[in-house]
Amino acid sequence: MIEAVEGGWWYATFLANRRLAVNFYSDPDFMPRRLGTRLDLWQQMVGETRFISRWIESAGYQISDPPRIASAGTVWLENAAGPDWLAVGDAAVSFDPLSAHGMTTALWTGNEAAEAVALALTGHGAALDSYAARLRLGVEQYDRERRQIYAREIRFTHHPFWQRRQKPIDHRA
Ligand SMILES: Cc1cc2nc3c(=O)[nH]c(=O)nc-3n(C[C@H](O)[C@H](O)[C@H](O)COP(=O)(O)OP(=O)(O)OC[C@H]3O[C@@H](n4cnc5c(N)ncnc54)[C@H](O)[C@@H]3O)c2cc1C
Structure with missing residues (x-):
């Protein structure tokens, strides 16, 4: 399941070992500090989603680990x-x-x-x-x-996360 939000987008899926993987894709400047050690913050962020949180709950799963932070840039x-x-x-x-x-x-x-x-x-x-x-x-x-x-x-065009992705990639980066 994919859900777009103001500052990024969520992705949740069941893995073959019956674990649930939940990812949030955003930019570093929109992420709360020390999120990688803050289970409470992560649970709050997941809880604020409209569809992902309901889907997780209806499947009987709970978020039990803080996220691992990794680059997924191009x-x-x-x-x-x-x-x-x-x-x-x-x-x-x-x-x-x-x-x-x-x-x-x-x-x-x-x-x-x-x-x-x-x-x-x-x-x-x-x-x-x-x-x-x-x-x-x-x-x-x-x-x-x-x-x-x-x-x-088109709902979040005011937010820099979506605005940045309207520009061509900086080939010098
Ligand atoms: C969580 C996640 C979800 C993804 N979901 C999707 C998706 O839904 N759809 C999609 O298209 N893509 C997805 N991707 C991306 C996709 O998995 C990768 O783009 C793809 O696997 C790249 O293939 P590759 O062969 O280049 O590298 P890899 O699949 O990373 O293979 C490289 C291999 O080399 C081995 N290796 C590394 N160093 C050495 C060494 N020194 N000696 C010997 N072996 C070594 C590694 O162990 C690994 O097995 C996802 C990636 C991640 C991390």
């Missing part, structure tokens, strides 16, 4: 290949989780990389550079799609 290598190496999957580019691009990109880059290596081994010197260029195009396309996805949420 990062990529400007150049995903060199003379005798290339990067694939998350090592080359990791996308905003809302895009759900992680698995498909891992598979796509795996395929593309294998073909590039095969070509390079048969004397096509530009194959690795061409792979890196295709990846850069993929990042640009993702950037456009990401803005379209975030633009669909």
Whole structure:
């Protein structure tokens, strides 16, 4: 289940081991201080959601641990290949989780990389550079799609979390 709120969005799912995973995606400047050690604050934040909290309650679950804080930002290598190496999957580019691009990109880059290596081994010197260029195009396309996805949420356009995601990614970051 996904729920958009003013300062970000929530994601909750059942895992194979019957545990419940609850994530909140936001920006560091909107997160309460020391949230990673504050179970009470985390429970309060979950409690303030409209759908996620009801869903958790109706399934008979309780939030028993504070959250682990981790970066889920979009990062990529400007150049995903060199003379005798290339990067694939998350090592080359990791996308905003809302895009759900992680698995498909891992598979796509795996395929593309294998073909590039095969070509390079048969004397096509530009194959690795061409792979890196295709990846850069993929990042640009993702950037456009990401803005379209975030633009669909029209209730919170006043909030910087949503405003920031209307701007192209800063390629110098
Ligand atoms: C909580 C969570 C939820 C996600 N949900 C989704 C989703 O719903 N849909 C989606 O598309 N994507 C999702 N993703 C993203 C997706 O899982 C990743 O983008 C994808 O798995 C990347 O694949 P990869 O092969 O590049 O890297 P990984 O899957 O991370 O594989 C890298 C492997 O290399 C191993 N390794 C690391 N270092 C070494 C070393 N030195 N020697 C040997 N092995 C090493 C690691 O143990 C790991 O097994 C999610 C990610 C997370 C963390």
